[in-house]
Amino acid sequence: YHVSKKRVERLMKEAEIHAIAKKKYRATTDSKHSLPVVPNSLNRNFSVNKLNQFWVADITYIYTQEGWLYLSTIMDLYSRKIIGWSMHRRITQKLVIQALYMAIKQRKPSWGLLLHSDRSSQYANDYYQALLARNGILCSISRKGNCWDNAVMESFYRTLKVELIYPKKYETRIEAQRDIRHI
Structure with missing residues (x-):
């Protein structure tokens, strides 16, 4: 079917449907650190045949008036289930460690699981790497400047923001946390 833009606009207006505007990208990854970085072992292999074989991790930001x-x-x-998460007003090492502890406690993975993340200092630091090693978790890190290496997590964040975050104006962090906890 061929439909004009004006017809779509009119039908959307009648149904009280509003398009969600695309937001500007803001980089939050500090990949310019001097910490050692392990190779990308996941290598965009997003097809998995069992639980606790591959995990992916990332950090995103949510704007509030506060x-x-x-x-x-x-x-x-x-x-494709979120198995560990953490929220905080600062982007720290503790933020990612709490999410990892939650995932380990919930899933109790066997040795050899692969966890893939971006190159940020929160994932590359010694404490986080030691925590992975103590739990038998292998580490994989995205190539520099390549968000496609963690595309599944980036896609999740995009959906979260478009469907939950962007339509609202959060006054406080607590208000945003309440909404996010219920997903």
């Missing part, structure tokens, strides 16, 4: 709220999440690539 200031930024940072959200760290870990997703199982098989179920």
Whole structure:
């Protein structure tokens, strides 16, 4: 079918449907650190055949009138379920460690699981790497400047923001946290 833009606008107006505007990208990854970085072992292999084989992790930000709220999440690539998460007003090492502890406690993975993340200092630091090693979790890190290496998590964040975050104007971080906790 061929439909004009004006017809779509009229039908949307009648149905009280509003398009969600695309927001400007803001980089939050500090990849210019001097910490050692492991290779990208995941290599965009997003097809998984069982639970706890591959996990992906990332951090995103949510704007509130009070200031930024940072959200760290870990997703199982098989179920596409968020299995660990943490929120804080600062983007710190503790943010990603709390999400990892939650995922480990919930899933109790066997040795050899691969966790993939971006190159940020929160994931490359010694404490985080030691925590992975103590739990038998192998680490994989995206190539520099390549968001496609963690596309599944980036897609999740895009959906979260378009469907939940952007339509609202959060006054406080607590208000945003309440909404996000219920997803």
